[in-house]
Amino acid sequence: MSHFDLEAQIRDLAARRDIAAAAARYMRGLDRIDRELLLSAFHEDAFVNCGAMQGNREEFADFALDFLGSMTRTHHMLGQVTLELHDLANASGEWYFQAYHDVTGEGGEPRDLFISGRYVDEYQCRDGDWRIWKRTLVADWMTDGEGTRAFFEANPTAPHGQREGRDFSQTRDWPA
Numbered sequence: 001m002s003h004f005d006l007e008a009q010i011r012d013l014a015a016r017r018d019i020a021a022a023a024a025r026y027m028r029g030l031d032r033i034d035r036e037l038l039l040s041a042f043h044e045d046a047f048v049n050c051g052a053m054q055g056n057r058e059e060f061a062d063f064a065l066d067f068l069g070s071m072t073r074t075h076h077m078l079g080q081v082t083l084e085l086h087d088l089a090n091a092s093g094e095w096y097f098q099a100y101h102d103v104t105g106e107g108g109e110p111r112d113l114f115i116s117g118r119y120v121d122e123y124q125c126r127d128g129d130w131r132i133w134k135r136t137l138v139a140d141w142m143t144d145g146e147g148t149r150a151f152f153e154a155n156p157t158a159p160h161g162q163r164e165g166r167d168f169s170q171t172r173d174w175p176a
Helices: 006-031 035-039 057-069 150-154
Strands: 042-049 054-056 073-085 090-104 110-126 129-146
Touching: 006 035, 006 057, 006 073, 006 090, 006 110, 006 129, 035 057, 042 057, 054 057
Parallel strands: 042 129
Antiparallel strands: 042 054, 073 090, 090 110, 110 129
16 A cells, blocks of 8 residues: 655645746746846746857846847747656756747738747756756747737727736726
8 A cells, every 4th residue: 555645745736836936937027028027937047048049047038038028019828837856956847838929020010920839947946946947948830920910909998918017917907
């Protein structure tokens, strides 16, 4: 008869929760152009390889937010994940992702750029805090096509994604 270790199960669930929270901070930091939030997903000595650059977390944040900041809006979404906890302080994982980018073509026309792939990660828990320690972005597919902003033009007062503290999720500016 196997022995059920409730404490080990709780540690495992808490680690998975905290790793997922770091992944969510990463995605939200990208979309909201929030440098501090993005940095909070990584340990201070983290390494990131996103293909177009490799470096520490600060170099990555500067690169990513400069690149994404030139776009009208972005939408990063996480998909399925596999996580393997190796011990109380080390884990590895792979997150599938899709990312939408509202970009402008050379002639000023709207374009929709989609990138899909996986984040292959190593995580560490330091002082009870799980964060990304190493990350490599693996691109699986990309498409760049003609876009339309007709919905936004026809509905200028409809809530839409904003950045740098102006998003509804940040202001929660509910009608009185």
